[in-house]
């Protein structure tokens with residue numbers, strides 16, 4: 001059995017949206033209350049209260065603040081669980097002290113635990129969540145298996161999603177007995193040792209004009225807002241305005257975030273497709289351990305994007321390999337682009353613009369990337 005997370009888009013109606021928002025608020029409130037209580041206790045020389053103890057404290061909190069009862073009860077228990085984890089991190093790893101969650105900065109999210117079939121995917125358009133009842137959704141892949149938790153989140157641009165983790169029996173994908181080496185590049189994102197290329201797609205370029213339009217506005221509106229805030233201060237206005245009070249500024253900020261989110265989603269979809277294809281076709285996938293690839297230190301944008309994509313692709317390959325019983329092997333990138341994959345002759349360093357070369361020893365004609373991928377496979 002393996003835990004797998006599915007992300008579904010939610011389309012709450014007005015009432016459900018209100019319920020979700022109030023649940024976000026309840027979790028934030030409980031977090032802050034419990035944290036405050038721990039701090040007070042500590043200051044008074046008391047001992048840390050563990051997760052179980054904190055769960056116990058939620059009851060009186062609910063009595064004192066009856067509106068907390070409107071939130072899903074399991075999501076409040078998840079708060080004490082998370083806070084406990086944050087304290088464990090502080091105690092064991094000397095991480096920072098847990099922080100209070102301010103409404104404006106906290107990432108809105110709450111996690112419901114599956115108990116007595118309270119979380120059910122009815123079909124790929126309808127989902128049932130505690131306190132929300134039936135809610136419209138869009139599911140790419142249906143979470144099969146036993147649902148464990150459902151985390152409702154709101155993205156920066158106000159879309160709602162639910163992350164469903166389920167304990168599933170993954171049918172191991174059939175073995176193909178095939179291995180592949182993959183090289184990564186800038187023009188082609190992935191080149192396989194059997195000669196398949198997956199091009200780099202600049203999703204950011206397709207949307208860059210629109211994004212740039214809003215980025216310029218964002219900068220200008222921020223300057224304007226700062227000027228006006230300075231006036232408020234200068235004239236000692238009773239309630240000085242804050243950045244969030246400037247509607248035009250907030251709109252521009254939202255639009256920039258919207259385009260960034262779009263680009264990220266498109267890129268992720270593309271990488272999901274490539275990684276799924278590779279995992280389906282090969283039992284063993286060899287790739288270079290890029291941390292050691294000196295080439296990568298560069299401030300060029302195309303390269304920065306490629307870097308980001310490779311990191312994401314590698315993560316996807318690794319977790320999919322675990323799910324489907326395949327293997328991902330990272331090899332040292334030593335001389336992969338200068339050795340002949342046929343006879344092993346070392347041709348010395350090839351500059352980046354050398355796309356093709358002929359081996360002086362065995363006269364094999366090489367495409368630079370495919371040859372490198374073959375060397376990775378052989379490593």
Ligand SMILES: [Zn+2]
Nearest residue numbers: 340343359362
């Ligand atoms: Zn050769």
